Amino acid sequence: MDQPRIGVYVCACGTNIAKVVDCDAVVRAAEGLPGVAVATTYKYMCSTPGQEMIVADIEEKKLDRVVVASCSPRMHELTFRKAVKKASMNQYYLQMANIREHCSWVHGDGVEATQKAIGLVRAAVKRVAFHEPLESRMVAMCPNTLVLGGGIAGLTAALELADAGYQVYLVEKADHLGGNLARVDLTAPHLDSARDLLRERIHRVMGHPHVEPFLGAEVQSLEGYVGNFTATVAVPGGNGAGPAAAEGDDGPTDGGGATRSPRTLEVGSVIVATGYREFDASRITHFGYGKLPNVITSFEFERMVREGRIETVEGRQPQYVAILHCVGSRSQEFHAYCSRVCCMTALKYAHELKSAVPGCYVSDVYIDMHAFGKGCEDFYRRSSEVKTLFLMYGKNDYPVIRKAEPGDDCGMLIEVSEQLSGELIEIPADLVILMVGMEAREDSAEVARLVGISQDKDGWFIESHPKLDPVATTTEGVFIAGTCAAPKDIPDSVAQARAAAARILGKIARGSIEVDAVFAEIDEEACSGCRICNELCPYSAIEYKADEKRSRVISALCKACGACVAACPSGAIRARHFTDEQIFAEIVGVLA
């Protein structure tokens, strides 16, 4: 191989890098390395002038490799690849050295951080010489979409896509659409009827020429890759349209036991909108849920409101009602996170109680009042005016609910160690409403495995980037929307659903998708068909060809993680852009 002409660009990142790493010293060190034709530093390499500098140097100084020493490649690799491409250089002739996250941000000692930065640049220079020109490929994009879950998020996403004229398959596990919202009466903070919000959508979905709903159905398998998935769906009796699909009252129930005959669907994208389940209140013994009959959950209260009968099991109107926040949420023992909707829902209950049961006393027992969101603070203020007694309890210092004595004028007594007054307060209650939090569904791990996405420690599906890419996942073509990703209210669920649909419409509009040129390949001449690699791939990118007795990587699915490369005992698998030569060159560079 001829010695390539390498350009090295050291970014100061404003002061982010330069305040710790001596960028000039890095430039001087780079200048002395074999093959380096230009080395320079600039304030912001990612800025337009920074990028233009690279483009100009490639053209004028006849560079054929580029090293950018700056931030993490996760941040700007694509930026610099584009710049290099602009100068008609193959975009994979670029290598980045991360001297920000790996140096200036994590080290205090400037001398040592500079030494490390020089080592990383040396490694990148050594490595880039072995880079091979790679071409990314275009594959056709199937415009159909599979939506999992027919809650408010799934319905919204389905309509968004169908209204744009594209086919949607909506798979709902329960025998009706609407999800958890179908169990809610009025919605906070504007007190619109949940039924109204849903009815129109369900109606349109059921009659839409571009939506095929499957009720009581389940996705059994999903194979393929972005633009080209094949899903198998088990449907009851093989009939998608199902019975009258009005929203149910009893919440999600699993589809009936009718015989299921699978349907095969070709789709280009998948939206997971499988929602949440409520926390099981009986897990907190202090509250007596399941033992004290007038301790109920928020969902049970919603049902009372919908039926227009707010009463105790004895059939009496409650005189004292207590609403208890954060049940299962914000606790070390159960879920550390806040479920986000229950504070406002609790205030909504206070309103509903005051108007349905005039003269009843409502106490609201909370930890902190979380009233973020448009209109929520205002709603809180108005609720405080309707004569609700607010009591604050401490995290993990659970109030205790017990049965009252026969002489008391109430059914139960709640002992609260009140934080603001610092006193132990006992309040009466005939009805206690537990604001149960949201948690990941019991089958979420199964869904994650099925579509190839990950879950966080609480079981919520993980987005590609929590801030910048909240509805995409690490599996291209699979999106998440609504409460399956984390607790959220209706507006946020709807926004995510529309965002996911927009992402998909963008891909459909382009007609084809670019598949990264970095993937693993199996050398057929070297593969022994031992099948060691078959089960290893976290993205199910490896298939075994039984007739040829060889394994093969489906390149569009491969994320070049390298798991199979390391495992193959035949040395038959090679990851493009991560070849042994390149990695060894990098190691030699670091250690030199």
Next chain:
Amino acid sequence: MGGRKLQIALYWGAGCGGCDVAVLDTNEFILDVAALADIRLWPIAVDGKYRDVEEMADGELDLTLFNGAVRNSENEHIARLLRRKSRLLVAFGSCAHMGGIPGLANLATKEEIYDRAYLHNPSIEPGNTTVPLAQTSVNGYSLELPRFYQRVFKLDDVVDVDYYLPGCPPAADQVRAVLEVIVSGVLPPKGSVVGAGDRGLCDECTRTKAEKKIKEFRRPWQIMADPEACLLEQGILCAGPATRSGCGARCPTSSIPCRGCYGPMPGVVDQGAKLLSAVTSVIDSKDPDEIDAILAGLPDFTGYAYRFSLPASLLQRSVRS
């Protein structure tokens, strides 16, 4: 190779003699060889002295089949001598190729080996203090023994090797095929592994392969292995995935797991490391304790994975201070 008879030598270094028997195992073919060739040195079968070899002109021999590893100074001396005298030198069998079973001695130092072999061993007279020495004087005479090296070398660590014929021992039909090729004079590129396949043994093994998941390792005697299914999938540690084919998969066919004597696949540097990463990749557990328990079913994994290739591995030997 013209009309003149081939001049050949066969030699054993640190080995067990099995390779020589493998040559004899070619049966009547060996007689054809004898008709075509003058066997100038073959300690196991033909009378001959080192001096005869020393007196040969350089390059006088057409071919030397050298089996056995290099353990001591005598092995090295003869290897160098035969290299000089021979136009082609073939590392014959696993020991010459990669160090072989004698190479496992590299897990111990010379001192530890002497201690176990001569000083502290139930079959040794208690109190023995005699160990082999390179130089001894007896009744005023100075006696010499080959020097025992600190470690075992493979043949190409000490001399340039033209071809490698793997196997412990090499399969008789492969020996025959290689000899035929050499007689024909149409030679493969120097440095080739000959008499073996280019893919892993699983390619040659007729057992049915499914997706591999291992929950428990078992020794071959612990179960009645299914006669059809891959042994590794049944928890029997088979080195087949990390081993070159060419032997005819004789071991797995007779329900014995492959032990790896044909060495690694082309391009693979370290056979044992490859077997390690392959086997541990298919352990079916994510729980650290359970994984430890499963791995406990692999006593002496190093000895197994590097049974024939320790001196050729990245590790080469253990060093104790």
